[in-house]
Amino acid sequence: MAELPKNARVVIIGGGVIGCSIAYHLTKIGWDDVVLLERKQLTSGTTWHAAGLVGQLRPSINMTKLAKYTGELYRGLEAETGQATGYRQCGSISMATNAERFEELKRSASMAKVFDLPVHVVTPQEIKDLAHIVNVDDVVGGIHIPSDGYANAVDITQALAKGARTGGARIFENTKVTKIRHNCERVTGVDTDDGSIDADFVVICGGMWTRDLAASVGVAAPLHACEHYYVLFEGVEGIDSTLPVLRDYDYCGYYKYDAGKLLVGAFEPNARPWGMDGISEDFCFDEIAGSFEHFEPLLMDAMRRVPALEKAGIQKFFCGPESFTPDVRYHLGESAELRGCFVAAGLNSIGLQSAGGVGKVMADWIRDGIPPADLWTVDIRRNMPFQINRKYLRERVTESLGLLYATHYPFKQYETARGVRRSAIHDRLVAAGACHGEAFGWERPNWYGEPGGSPSYEYSYGRQNWFDANAAECKAVREAVGLFDQSSFAKFRLEGRDAMSVLNRVCANDVDVAPGRLVYTQWLNEKGGIEADLTVTRLSDTAYLIVTGAETEVKDFNWLKRHIPDDAHAVLTNISSAMGVISIMGPNARALLQSVCPNDLGHEAFPFATSQEIELGYAIVRASRITYVGELGWELYIPTEFMTGVYDEIVAAGEAFGLKHCGYHALNALRMEKAYRHWGHDITDEDTPLEAGLGFAVKMDKAGGFIGRDALLRQKEEGLKQRLVQFLLKSPEPMLYHNEPIWQGDRIAGYIRSGMYAHGLGGACGLGYITAADDGVVGPIGADDFEIEIAGVRYPALASLKPLYDPSNARIKI
Secondary structure, eight states: OOOOOSEEEEEEEOOSHHHHHHHHHHHHTTOOOEEEEOSSSTTTTTGGGOOOEEOOOOSSHHHHHHHHHHHHHHHHHHHHHSOOOOOBOOOEEEEESSHHHHHHHHHHHHHHGGGTOOOEEEOHHHHHHHOTTOOOTTOOEEEEETTOEEOOHHHHHHHHHHHHHHTTOEEESSOOEEEEEEOSSBEEEEEETTEEEEEEEEEEOOGGGHHHHHHTTTOOOOOEEEEEEEEEEESOTTOOTTOOEEEEGGGTEEEEEETTEEEEEEOOSSOOBOOTTOOOTTOSSOOOOOOHHHHHHHHHHHHHHSGGGGGSEEEEEEEEEEEEOTTSOOEEEEOSSSBTEEEEEOOTTOSTTTHHHHHHHHHHHHHHSSOSSOOGGGBGGGOOGGGGOHHHHHHHHHHHHHHTTSOOOTTOOOOSSOOSBOOTTHHHHHHTTEEEEEETTEEEEEEEOSTTOOOOOOOOSSOOTTHHHHHHHHHHHHHSEEEEEOTTOEEEEEESTTHHHHHHHHBSSOOOOOTTBEEEEEEEOTTSOEEEEEEEEEEETTEEEEEEOGGGHHHHHHHHHHTSOTTOOOEEEEOGGGEEEEEEESTTHHHHHHHTOOSOOSTTTSOTTBEEEEEETTEEEEEEOOOSSSSSEEEEEEEGGGHHHHHHHHHHHHGGGTEEEOOHHHHHHHHHHTTOOOBTTTBOTTSOTTTTTOGGGOOTTSTTOOTTHHHHHHHHHHOOSEEEEEEEESSSSOOOOSOOEEEETTEEEEEEEEEEEETTTTEEEEEEEEEOGGGOOOOOOOTTSEEEEETTEEEEEEEESSOSSOTTOGGGGO
């Protein structure tokens, strides 16, 4: 066995298909000083027992692009490396047995058109023609993807490993990493049973061992193993190698031809967590006991779907561990906690069909220091520290596994591990009729039913059961006044004599303003892409309050912290838990607050985009005159222990002014009417402020410049290749959510980034980028030039570069 090197540019921990793909792709970009360490043998964790499906359609655009690349890579891997891969392009069929599932599949087929992935909507008879063994009596339709298929996971991994070795990577089996070394700021290498390696980058690809290994160096990578089942049937009449991969989502099952046999697997709704007491040191190519009783109902469903199974024999009943994440999304990228420490794990049983794309983007990410595309949905930095809590993970993954095949309804809420983070006024909001949703551990009111009731969701792709309640909440904000609990905001304090210079380098807008001024700004990367979208309030000459979204708490804190120079006198503190937030929004907001506050809240005394400390109840509250709904209003930042008292004062006075409790669904609808952007959907690290129509928040000529300025200047000179446009469907019936294609004549010009029914505008509203034809510059936007496709049907839409609601901002400055 070759001797372990003393140093390497990159050390990859884990020899499954993900680790080998990253090694392969690093060599493809010219990095040959790569070492991969595997504790046992390649594929010995979970890769070896993967079912081998290679599907390409995902719930989002960028994830589908990665899966599509994976399929393309596997098609040519055997010819490149000489290593057999078992790859077969037999196509796939996904079936629906009810209208809601069929709607989801048809919407996915429409989304696939954005990047030229052929997906055909098929009838039950067409499904039967493609797969004779299937009983379609209860099937209403489905989709067929001809380019899908399957492969042998072990062979694919060995081919990737061979390709990596050819490119110069060194792979060491039976070499366990005992410690990741670091200097508290960045990784410095690893220790193993056979010696130490100094390294610039360490990539944790440890599968179900990742959570503990990452936690050993303070990195949050929440995942937990579950039992995962499949059965091999032999003697199944009517099958051959042309059989497409079959997915029977409504009955949680999938079917795949496997060397003359039929493999039947499932993603059941109530999974069984595994490894609660740790994973044996000797665990390698091991099976786990499982429970036939647990899997039996799924087998009965399989026999109804494929009647030939009733006369077939079971050759193998298999149960093995697979790791799942709390939100059923991968963990990719550089950790927030430790520079140079990357993670690629938590593939939720779709590791093989994801590995090619994951390897490619991880190699580029390691090289460039930023993601090569908008990968926020799978970015490791989205995780909150609490999420590695073992109890939380055990409870959540029982649900996570089944969500892979569940209907992905709009606004679908998690049911397990709830109540983790609560506002100080949570119980009062429940009494007021709040239906809480879960976001990043926070319980947040999404909508309100009757006070004292127990409202719950009834999911649909159409108008859900809270539609009318949402309309009433929006109406109250537009005509009277609404109360929002926004305590989940992330809040940071930057203080010190260099605080202004540090922030002004990071912010695209100018934050060298008078104390009491509030500045809306973006943080950009060197390419001009938007890394954060937030507000900065100057509290004093040496102190600032930064307020950003709950979802990006870890990411944004980390971004700013890493841009504080070592010699700067500036201290950053996360104060999110110290303050709750109540927002009072609507034309009656001033009158309501003035009735319980002795401070002058008039426009001249308290202008828009300013912040003051005021008295409310028995508390001193920071009031910031800002809005995300397009109306007069204030965000009230209240020390946590004063929250209930301030809330009670406002509610007691509110009846006289038409006060109504409002939830996040109303907030979303109202911001859509005003075309306010949402980071992670409408604006991402791939989009610039100029493209997003946020040039007003960029100060190109401020002293000292800012990160991303040069990229924006180049873009300004060259012209914009895409522009963000607001759309309103002319028909009041269809619903927009996201990823719907935007048609301009006979070409797809873009897709909807976010959508919501806009009650004030009388139809579904969406935001999406229009790209230029033939890589040119975006020309004039015609109001009636566009249609939006929903589930295969095109609907005319009104397009506008200006907000369709109050384009002059008159209502927020009264």
